Amino acid sequence: MKLNRILLPALAFSAALCTAQTKTLDMYFIDVEGGHASLYVSPSGESMLIDTGSPGARDVDRMMEVITGAGLKQLDYMVLSHYHSDHVGGLEELAKRIPIKHFIDHGESVEPREQVPGFQKMYAELYSKIPRTVVKPGDKIPVAGLNVVVATSAAKVLKTPMAGAPGAGKPNPECATFTPRDESRVDPDNPQSVGLVISLGKFRHVNLADFTWNVEKDLMCPNNPIGTVDLYLTSHHGIDQSGSPALVHALQPRVAVMHNSARKGGAVQTMQTLRTSPGLEDIWQLHWAYAAGIEHNAPGVFIANLEEPAVLANALTNPPPTFGQGRGPGGPPPAGAAPGAGGAAGAGGPPAGGPPSGAPRGGGGGRGPGHTGPAFLIQVSAAADGSFTVTNTRNGFSKKYAARK
Numbered sequence: 001m002k003l004n005r006i007l008l009p010a011l012a013f014s015a016a017l018c019t020a021q022t023k024t025l026d027m028y029f030i031d032v033e034g035g036h037a038s039l040y041v042s043p044s045g046e047s048m049l050i051d052t053g054s055p056g057a058r059d060v061d062r063m064m065e066v067i068t069g070a071g072l073k074q075l076d077y078m079v080l081s082h083y084h085s086d087h088v089g090g091l092e093e094l095a096k097r098i099p100i101k102h103f104i105d106h107g108e109s110v111e112p113r114e115q116v117p118g119f120q121k122m123y124a125e126l127y128s129k130i131p132r133t134v135v136k137p138g139d140k141i142p143v144a145g146l147n148v149v150v151a152t153s154a155a156k157v158l159k160t161p162m163a164g165a166p167g168a169g170k171p172n173p174e175c176a177t178f179t180p181r182d183e184s185r186v187d188p189d190n191p192q193s194v195g196l197v198i199s200l201g202k203f204r205h206v207n208l209a210d211f212t213w214n215v216e217k218d219l220m221c222p223n224n225p226i227g228t229v230d231l232y233l234t235s236h237h238g239i240d241q242s243g244s245p246a247l248v249h250a251l252q253p254r255v256a257v258m259h260n261s262a263r264k265g266g267a268v269q270t271m272q273t274l275r276t277s278p279g280l281e282d283i284w285q286l287h288w289a290y291a292a293g294i295e296h297n298a299p300g301v302f303i304a305n306l307e308e309p310a311v312l313a314n315a316l317t318n319p320p321p322t323f324g325q326g327r328g329p330g331g332p333p334p335a336g337a338a339p340g341a342g343g344a345a346g347a348g349g350p351p352a353g354g355p356p357s358g359a360p361r362g363g364g365g366g367r368g369p370g371h372t373g374p375a376f377l378i379q380v381s382a383a384a385d386g387s388f389t390v391t392n393t394r395n396g397f398s399k400k401y402a403a404r405k
């Protein structure tokens, strides 16, 4: 009691300080079914959306629900990481629904064929009226109240260690065992992705969009320019074309959020790399992932969107799928595999006998089928002291991660 009395004046003072400091960076990892749309709202109220999901009303509706729910009347920065349909597909419709104040991208697409037909023409019309900045590594996106640094853009990478970042500039021991991948079949705009390091005070987060395995080495070897982070958005939706140990184990995230869909991402190798990463505390997923199976998916409480119980039951009682990349099948499903456990893309979904009751299925964004029913998200709220809270909006489960000592 005596102690309390002594502390009272100090507490009153710190309470006033607290009011000024309780403003958070709020992050919304929106379920766009294996595409990408991550919304960031700074303590200043300024906003940045990275990517816009796939074409069609489904993803735009989901984004707008989150944007308006966050109380936003405009998007201050619209980052287009690269030009694939699961990232820019929703832009045309989104731009009709909410004012966009600034575009950020890596420059022109390096692919001759557009995944979204007519996109470049439509985008050029938009940025003839709205400022557009082509960024390079080391540039800052001036979201008021945040430190947003470009780590990758147009296949170029940050080389100068980030000033003041813990661990930045240190040699990366994982480089010695780095094994390059054959990326000849990787769509060439992926390694062009605009990748960002987003910080509020001591809290640090990395979102590299679809930046790929081999260029991760360019970024992270021989020295790690980024240092360690608190939150890592699994590159490339958790497909194992990205997310090498050289990247993940050097970043040492405390928490990974995976923006996978049921049939895209959640690759076994990706999950293993995460689970063996020093200091990793939890993996949160936007979806149950068939590729990860029962062995590698996070516990259900960390998963925002589950499959229908009947579909899951089939998956769990049949042999594991043979594909490994986490982006659909690498071959025919094993004999006796349940529908939905790894068949051809588009063939997954309801078990034989018709769709389960509840949400309609089919359609789909990204490269696999997706559901069109209610969609839940992973929400993160971070404070300048480095503490943050992650919430699964499906079940309301929240976990607070205290600031590092």
Ligand SMILES: [Zn+2]
Pocket: 034, 035, 036, 084, 086, 087, 210, 236, 237
């Ligand atoms: Zn993608």
